[in-house]
Amino acid sequence: MSGGYETDTVTRLETNLDDSSPEILGATMDKLFAAGALDVWFTPIHMKKNRPATMLSVLCEPSHVETLAGVIFRETSAFGLRTEQIVRLKLGRRFETVATEYGEVTVKLGLKGGEVVQVAPEFESCRAVSEKSGQSLRAIYEAATRSWSCR
Amino acid sequence: MSGGYETDTVTRLETNLDDSSPEILGATMDKLFAAGALDVWFTPIHMKKNRPATMLSVLCEPSHVETLAGVIFRETSAFGLRTEQIVRLKLGRRFETVATEYGEVTVKLGLKGGEVVQVAPEFESCRAVSEKSGQSLRAIYEAATRSWSCR
Amino acid sequence: MSGGYETDTVTRLETNLDDSSPEILGATMDKLFAAGALDVWFTPIHMKKNRPATMLSVLCEPSHVETLAGVIFRETSAFGLRTEQIVRLKLGRRFETVATEYGEVTVKLGLKGGEVVQVAPEFESCRAVSEKSGQSLRAIYEAATRSWSCR
Amino acid sequence: MSGGYETDTVTRLETNLDDSSPEILGATMDKLFAAGALDVWFTPIHMKKNRPATMLSVLCEPSHVETLAGVIFRETSAFGLRTEQIVRLKLGRRFETVATEYGEVTVKLGLKGGEVVQVAPEFESCRAVSEKSGQSLRAIYEAATRSWSCR
Amino acid sequence: MSGGYETDTVTRLETNLDDSSPEILGATMDKLFAAGALDVWFTPIHMKKNRPATMLSVLCEPSHVETLAGVIFRETSAFGLRTEQIVRLKLGRRFETVATEYGEVTVKLGLKGGEVVQVAPEFESCRAVSEKSGQSLRAIYEAATRSWSCR
Amino acid sequence: MSGGYETDTVTRLETNLDDSSPEILGATMDKLFAAGALDVWFTPIHMKKNRPATMLSVLCEPSHVETLAGVIFRETSAFGLRTEQIVRLKLGRRFETVATEYGEVTVKLGLKGGEVVQVAPEFESCRAVSEKSGQSLRAIYEAATRSWSCR
Numbered sequence: 001m002s003g004g005y006e007t008d009t010v011t012r013l014e015t016n017l018d019d020s021s022p023e024i025l026g027a028t029m030d031k032l033f034a035a036g037a038l039d040v041w042f043t044p045i046h047m048k049k050n051r052p053a054t055m056l057s058v059l060c061e062p063s064h065v066e067t068l069a070g071v072i073f074r075e076t077s078a079f080g081l082r083t084e085q086i087v088r089l090k091l092g093r094r095f096e097t098v099a100t101e102y103g104e105v106t107v108k109l110g111l112k113g114g115e116v117v118q119v120a121p122e123f124e125s126c127r128a129v130s131e132k133s134g135q136s137l138r139a140i141y142e143a144a145t146r147s148w149s150c151r
Numbered sequence: 152m153s154g155g156y157e158t159d160t161v162t163r164l165e166t167n168l169d170d171s172s173p174e175i176l177g178a179t180m181d182k183l184f185a186a187g188a189l190d191v192w193f194t195p196i197h198m199k200k201n202r203p204a205t206m207l208s209v210l211c212e213p214s215h216v217e218t219l220a221g222v223i224f225r226e227t228s229a230f231g232l233r234t235e236q237i238v239r240l241k242l243g244r245r246f247e248t249v250a251t252e253y254g255e256v257t258v259k260l261g262l263k264g265g266e267v268v269q270v271a272p273e274f275e276s277c278r279a280v281s282e283k284s285g286q287s288l289r290a291i292y293e294a295a296t297r298s299w300s301c302r
Numbered sequence: 303m304s305g306g307y308e309t310d311t312v313t314r315l316e317t318n319l320d321d322s323s324p325e326i327l328g329a330t331m332d333k334l335f336a337a338g339a340l341d342v343w344f345t346p347i348h349m350k351k352n353r354p355a356t357m358l359s360v361l362c363e364p365s366h367v368e369t370l371a372g373v374i375f376r377e378t379s380a381f382g383l384r385t386e387q388i389v390r391l392k393l394g395r396r397f398e399t400v401a402t403e404y405g406e407v408t409v410k411l412g413l414k415g416g417e418v419v420q421v422a423p424e425f426e427s428c429r430a431v432s433e434k435s436g437q438s439l440r441a442i443y444e445a446a447t448r449s450w451s452c453r
Numbered sequence: 454m455s456g457g458y459e460t461d462t463v464t465r466l467e468t469n470l471d472d473s474s475p476e477i478l479g480a481t482m483d484k485l486f487a488a489g490a491l492d493v494w495f496t497p498i499h500m501k502k503n504r505p506a507t508m509l510s511v512l513c514e515p516s517h518v519e520t521l522a523g524v525i526f527r528e529t530s531a532f533g534l535r536t537e538q539i540v541r542l543k544l545g546r547r548f549e550t551v552a553t554e555y556g557e558v559t560v561k562l563g564l565k566g567g568e569v570v571q572v573a574p575e576f577e578s579c580r581a582v583s584e585k586s587g588q589s590l591r592a593i594y595e596a597a598t599r600s601w602s603c604r
Numbered sequence: 605m606s607g608g609y610e611t612d613t614v615t616r617l618e619t620n621l622d623d624s625s626p627e628i629l630g631a632t633m634d635k636l637f638a639a640g641a642l643d644v645w646f647t648p649i650h651m652k653k654n655r656p657a658t659m660l661s662v663l664c665e666p667s668h669v670e671t672l673a674g675v676i677f678r679e680t681s682a683f684g685l686r687t688e689q690i691v692r693l694k695l696g697r698r699f700e701t702v703a704t705e706y707g708e709v710t711v712k713l714g715l716k717g718g719e720v721v722q723v724a725p726e727f728e729s730c731r732a733v734s735e736k737s738g739q740s741l742r743a744i745y746e747a748a749t750r751s752w753s754c755r
Numbered sequence: 756m757s758g759g760y761e762t763d764t765v766t767r768l769e770t771n772l773d774d775s776s777p778e779i780l781g782a783t784m785d786k787l788f789a790a791g792a793l794d795v796w797f798t799p800i801h802m803k804k805n806r807p808a809t810m811l812s813v814l815c816e817p818s819h820v821e822t823l824a825g826v827i828f829r830e831t832s833a834f835g836l837r838t839e840q841i842v843r844l845k846l847g848r849r850f851e852t853v854a855t856e857y858g859e860v861t862v863k864l865g866l867k868g869g870e871v872v873q874v875a876p877e878f879e880s881c882r883a884v885s886e887k888s889g890q891s892l893r894a895i896y897e898a899a900t901r902s903w904s905c906r
Binding site: 024074075076077123127137 | 783799885892
């Protein structure tokens with residue numbers, strides 16, 4: 001099934017960590033992105049012996065598994081990793097610039113079969129405009145959304 | 152392996168959402184069930200840049216993927232979805248009615264190789280009897296469980 | 303307001319831990335109960351710098367604060383504790399024994415103004431009967447609840 | 454401190470539940486709102502003996518404590534409740550109606566010292582327009598926000 | 605890809621539980637380990653009808669699926685289980701003993717291609733030394749880590 | 756009760772957010788720290804209408820309430836805040852420098868009645884040494900802890 005979506009296959013790495021401190025894990029997230037991870041996230045889990053633990057999940061290109069596994073084994077207390085192949089359905093992506101009363105903002109567009117079905121002001125672009133203009137981040141998002149829909 | 156269980160293959164759709172408000176997500180859950188999802192749930196996750204985000208998971212028949220993906224891309228801020236094929240082991244299901252001192256209640260039975268191994272008062276049935284009788288929902292569950300075991 | 307409830311005042315200790323491993327925290331829970339805590343629990347929280355951290359909460363008699371604070375500072379990485387006084391509304395408690403087809407089970411009763419308003423099979427008693435009889439824990443709970451309501 | 458904010462004092466009721474099923478708790482939330490609760494929410498907590506439990510929190514007028522405590526003791530397995538008095542800082546609230554291309558939507562305004570500092574499309578109003586128009590809920594929110602800012 | 609890691613294939617069992625009490629689930633975790641599970645954990649999830657539910661996850665050898673499924677269907681309210689095959693990347697494991705000022709402690713070593721890349725004081729060994737010596741668990745972990753690195 | 760601890764009184768601000776996106780909340784955390792918050796954290800909560808929401812908690816000096824409330828009302832969708840006064844028990848703090856094989860690291864000491872009862876390598880200092888030396892963050896923590904205990 002693709003139905004106008006783009007598809008690819010990525011690897012999900014997962015490990016349950018009950019012997020790493022949150023300080024270390026926060027820094028590990030940065031190192032995984034720096035090493036090429038597509039996405040990294042934590043889920044609170046409840047492990048044996050009353051341990052309030054954390055599941056680390058990483059999404060990556062299959063070619064990056066060895067590098068990212070190396071980061072995880074080096075930075076965290078993991079002794080093992082689970083690996084799964086995942087098929088993704090994706091919108092095509094295109095970036096455009098819109099003018100707002102506070103400055104130019106980048107907008108990320110999601111396309112299906114050539115048609116725009118998703119519009120999202122781009123975070124870093126909004127943050128930069130928020131800081132320069134002194135407006136709240138929400139105000140910039142709303143201005144960018146409004147500007148796009150009136151273009 | 153089946154060992155007396157029924158089996159089927161379903162699809163799990165997942166996406167990490169860091170740009171949708173909880174109000175929207177709550178309503179999206181309803182729309183996914185209305186569009187044929189077998190189950191829908193949220194998991195709290197921790198994404199990059201300190202975002203207290205939500206993972207949306209949907210279980211569905213493989214034939215419903217396109218419809219449900221459409222709902223997700225339309226109602227949420229997702230730009231992509233992960234899809235996995237999952238084999239389920241299931242008990243057979245049968246519904247029976249039991250009499251309680253507060254009214255009749257439907258009971259859902261789980262069967263393995265023809266034998267009843269799971270008994271659960273059915274929620275909506277208990278809720279209806281709770282509202283009509285003014286008894287607590289717990290009282291109805293207990294009465295139904297008791298009535299089944301003494302039948 | 304008391305309205306038939308018993309009341310008392312207890313202290314809640316809380317601290318956000320972003321530098322303790324879950325292994326240590328699980329063992330700390332046991333030590334806190336051993337040192338007289340009334341209740342201990344963990345809540346998953348999301349702290350600065352992407353740390354998937356844990357809030358430790360302890361409920362205790364005001365006279366136990368010094369002892370329990372000592373355990374926390376000794377076993378975890380805490381540098382500070384928040385303390386709050388909390389008024390509790392409580393049911394009176396009484397324990398009774400009921401006979402079931404699998405053996406005798408202790409039942410905890412909750413009373414308001416002398417009237418039984420809450421009935422709960424006692425966990426350790428059910429677990430002991432479950433282990434001796436080979437029945438599931440659920441079966442013991444249901445048998446005890448049934449036995450109480452038919453007494 | 455008030456600084457242009459409205460203030461009031463409310464009561465927070467809390468209890469840790471390790472012996473109630475989620476089905477019961479979901480229905481209890483509805484009953485608490487029906488009995489006058491200002492807000493009700495669940496927090497996942499980790500209790501002793503490896504119990505993946507739930508903290509129930511209720512915010513209410515002090516005059517409603519007795520009624521709501523009654524609902525909690527009746528519907529859940531609680532044997533006690535924690536009560537705290539909380540001072541709230543609040544924006545003043547006013548509702549207005551805005552026209553959108555999909556129909557009229559109610560907007561909730563937050564005021565500080567007479568000035569509008571918060572604008573939020575009202576959920577049920579948006580949902581009704583979404584259902585009637587067939588547009589996504591997000592599209593209605595965006596249209597209402599846009600309409601307000603261009604008014 | 606193995607790159608010096610050991611690999612194996614295990615099964616993950618998962619089920620969403622909205623009708624089991626946390627008391628039962630905590631005891632079920634113990635029964636699953638006793639029946640041969642490699643790992644067991646709980647994740648807080650948010651299911652339909654406002655249910656603050658729990659996902660139970662079990663990792664096991666494929667040959668144990670039938671036994672462990674039996675435990676789950678018997679002890680919890682599950683009517684179905686999801687099963688997935690997972691490839692694991694693992695460090696080799698070796699245990700050594702180190703002397704500390706508080707007594708001997710077992711240390712778990714993780715090896716990749718014969719080289720030690722992970723060192724973790726073993727929990728139960730540390731706990732025993734902590735109890736005998738009266739030192740905090742953290743102190744034992746630190747002493748063991750120090751002893752290993754100075755060996 | 757102080758028993759050798761330092762004490763102070765701080766304010767906790769809390770609000771339940773069901774209409775703010777995680778992207779906005781992550782950026783709000785930064786803005787609250789920049790405006791003088793002592794601590795900021797998120798807790799996953801489950802609100803009415805199936806909303807997977809977030810509780811924002813801020814700890815601050817009572818004199819900062821007005822400023823921080825302003826940030827919250829400006830950056831998030833909050834219409835109200837809960838405020839509570841909290842007494843903290845704290846260890847005294849002192850910073851020292853230790854030499855490690857990878858470079859100098861700052862260590863934070865916690866004191867009770869003049870005695871050192873808590874030792875924690877300081878995160879940013881460890882991170883800087885980790886980056887410069889190419890060693891894992893864990894290795895730096897362990898080296899600093901070892902260096903302190905052998906000083």
